[in-house]
Amino acid sequence: MSSWRSWHRPLVFHAAAMGLLAVVSAVGMVVDDRVLVGSPIWFKPFKFSVSLLMYALSLAWMLSLTTRGRRAGQWAGTVVALAGTAEMVIIVGQVIRGKRSHFNNETPFDSLLFDIMAVTIVVLWCASLLIVGLLFRSPLADRPAAWAMRLGAVISLAGAALGMLMTRPTPEQRAADGRGVADVIGSHSVGVPEGGPALPLTGWAATGGDLRIPHFVGLHGLQLVPLFLLVLVALAPRFALLRDERARLRLVFVFSGVYAAVVAVLTWQALRGQPLVRPDGATSSAAALVLLCGALAAYAALRPAAAVPVTAVTPPERVQSGR
Template identity: 25%
Template sequence: MIDFLASLKARNECLFYFGLLCLSSAALILIRSKFSDVQINGVNVLYKPFKFALSMGIFSLTMGWYTGYLISYKYINLYNWSLIIFLGFEVFYVTLQASRGQLSHYNVSSALYTSLTVAMAIAAIAATVYTGYIGILFCTENFPELPDYYLWAIRLGIFLFVIFALEGAVIGANGSPRVGGQGGGAIPFLNWSLKYGDLRIAHFVGMHALQILPLLAFYIFKDVRVVILVGFMYGLLALFCLVQALNAKPLS
């Protein structure tokens, strides 16, 4: 484990430290949530910033690992600081609002909160589009040291991530992650609806192609055609989750 962390740090030191900062923040927020009874929509108010910090930490470390393969250093440094600024702002604001017992997303109760909600959307879109550019670099640069099946998994993982990260715009336009109604049963902690459609499921499934596909390719499949097929099937799964949600149907 120590060797892995040392390798991760060497590949992209900026995203390594930022990722660790996010993960450490997630751990502290989770501990703090055990001593908080404040809820929003029936859920502990600190669960959302915990999930955000955890997600941003995993994403940053993942991209830190992948960008270690690239040779376009000047672009990578700019990418690093773009992620730190954009994602750092999101984690900070979501955590701040949770600590005050207030909504961060969908909060249009004042001009200031509306502006900050828009700012979060812009930050998320900018980080996502820039990550798409990193995906393009993986299609245009040469990687003679990487197995083709692993390289294709990284490409597919990044592009599926971008597509389903941008699905967040659908959630924002809907004004809620749920489609068809509010209330009803929900999966504990994740708070995904068991009664209505929930756009967060496709969002989650699609974005984590970034980690799942390369891991499957590197350790299990090890064949370009199989990896492409698995990537296609994975994309269909995420699309199915999206269609179910848009039709106000739960997965259960």
């Protein structure tokens, strides 16, 4: 493990700024009673700042472990920090104006701001992709840790890319745009209008599909896959099977595969306009299949290797002497 002092400085500063913004946003939710699209107006900057805080710290730590392409990694980390900052400046600015930041096509200025946000996210994603490439190029002595970071980062990239699905216009928006009256293009929700009944704490749609769910779960694979490995390491002194590095490596692959499959199932569920808390038979069956396959794979990963039988071998000197 590297000292935190060697972590990428711009990303650490960005994370600190996001922590401060999260506090400001939390206060805003208490003192500002404005509501936008069914949620407290400061709820979005609060969620985004917490998410970016975790994302920036994770990348700052991972960059400190890379051994190849360090200069490129430093530049990529700085780009992530700048792009994330630009994103949050627009989100907070729109909150101050009392306007929605995402999907806003109400005025040319609002549309321009959302276009800028789209560009910053693409830039952030590409910079993150470069960092993931450096993780794959950098050999680490601890193979389970190396693969936990790599696979978690790949899942996170896939989860981030799912955000593009939200920018597609809904059928209602396409019809309205044909009449020149579409003020909103894109939606988090599928099959229901935004701002309706929502799940507590998260704000996700409670009566229809919500693409923020697989987006959120996938994005935070960056933290959860390495965290899974940390749990294995913590349990190793109590469970002999987990003391084997090869067993931990196999379990990291199993967990990553199950995690990716869960993201796929959640995406499929959301695209069909189905609420998270009310899955149909097909979704439940798919989830059960993923869990069953994961359990079987975990059992195989922990199963001790079969002992190799030892056979008697005639010493070479005896063969040569004829004795």
